[in-house]
Amino acid sequence: MDPLVYFSESIADGKKLCLLPLGRNLLEEPSELCSGIVAYPPGFFSQKFLNIVSWPEYEFLEAKRKFGANIDAKEVIYFEGVDLQWFKSAATQINLNNFLGSTLVCISMDIDWDDFLSPDSHDVHLNLIKRASNKIEEAMDLIRFHYCSIVLPDTLPGRVGLLDDGPFSCAQFYNPQDHESYIVGGSILTHNIIRGVGLDMNGVTTFSGIGGGEVGNICRQALRMFSSALEANTETSKFVQCLSILEYLADPSDYLIMKNVKQEIGRHVARTKAEYNEIMEYFKYLTSLKDDNEKQIGLRTNIVHIGKNFEDLVPLEKDRDEILKRIEGFIGITINDFIKNSDKDWKCIVKIREDTKTRLGL
Structure with a gap:
């Protein structure tokens, strides 16, 4: 279940890895949800494993240091171009420990890495998160269908990409060629389940998926x-x-x-x-x-x-x-x-x- 081994064929084809948090669940071991989608328990990854070089909280603090401004006191900093798009993600102040302390679901996907590093708008990052979360949500729809009940909302898992402790969605994108990861975030979802503690995913069976007819x-x-x-x-x-x-x-x-x-x-x-x-x-x-x-x-x-x-x-x-x-x-x-x-x-x-x-x- 090592992602660099599991996704080795996709990596060889030039695809990148994407990891998204999944809240409201219990998972103790890596689990293949369906072909090409693997869930990893909280704490499975470290910052060094996929070399996370940037995450929102870090970029936010770097902006404060670089400009010598007290953002908390509402001093104004002016950004433009690529810096502005990255700071929109930094403004979420998503914490690395919170991210790595979540269940993370991994997939491989085609990404224009130049566009990712130099986005012309914040929507570039948000759309990547949406693309990845939509793909994983298809697997989660099957899991909800088989393991959840219409009369027991307490066991519903969270929405893909949304951290348990905040309103923002986020994802980690890893480029194997550069051996670098970046975590970006933003406001995407409008609501989340709050009742109950979620789904015990330790007994979830791998699904073959749904055909393309x-x-x-x-x-x-x-x-x-x-x-x-x-x-x-x-x-x-x-x-x-x-x-x-x-x-x-x-x-x-x-x-x-x-x-x-x-x-x-x-x-x-x-x-x-x-x-x-x-x-x-x-x-x-x-x-x-x-x-x-x-x-x-x-x-x-x-x-x-x-x-x-x-x-x-x-x-x-x-x-x-x-x-x-x-x-x-x-x-x-x-x-x-x-x-x-x-x-x-x-x-x-x-x-x-x-x-x-x-x-x-x-």
Whole structure:
């Protein structure tokens, strides 16, 4: 798991290494999250290992020393050109010990090193952090899908690139040819999970990843949507977002009425005709259903069209948890079918549904 060994082929191809912090997790040994993405526990790296020559706090203090100014007293220093772009990163004052004391996730990527060293704007550094974090977030979406629960936000890991103790995202970029690393940072994310202590990643299994077919691309988007639902602040938001995921999985390219959505999803979930019919009836309660007095008791209609909250419609937490976990089950079974066929096109999903329809005698 030595990154210089693990990524040796990428390094030979001229790629650079990028390490980003990951908060809210427990990791004791290096772990391959999926091919090309490795997580290292806090303290695994030292400053000397990849020769970190620059980090925000150091550059901030150097600017104070160089210009002899008391920035803390709001004395003004004027920067321009490349110096200005690097000082925008330095202004975050990200501490090296905090960075190295975090779980760090490593990938290799193509970087124009001249542009990195002489950026024409701070966005050059921010976009590199975004590129790297987006690639790793795809792996984290799979981990959240397999190891987190819609009713237990306490175990959600942090967002890639964001330090636990501050509002800034950051990354270390290492050039093997020069044997030098630079840590840059800036403001990218708007929020973070604060409830609970995060995910125990010591038992996380290496995933093979998602294929590059049409189904795989749809699957990646569905997983991203599911991560957003897991991180939603209210149970009402979770409920609405989960139903939106089911709509998306039913037909990513067109809008289907809920009657058709439940049929498409039911053909992934049901094992018998009786179970399929039960799922169809349950969807009526989840969406639009009237009681004997013609009063609307369907959850989604009450939430979306009448403006009520899921928490008020279903007062008991255990009942809300049961509903959310069942919807999560519908999503999970369907996405697993997508993962298994992620190298194929949409016709494959259509065939799975048609075969199930025939098998169940629908």
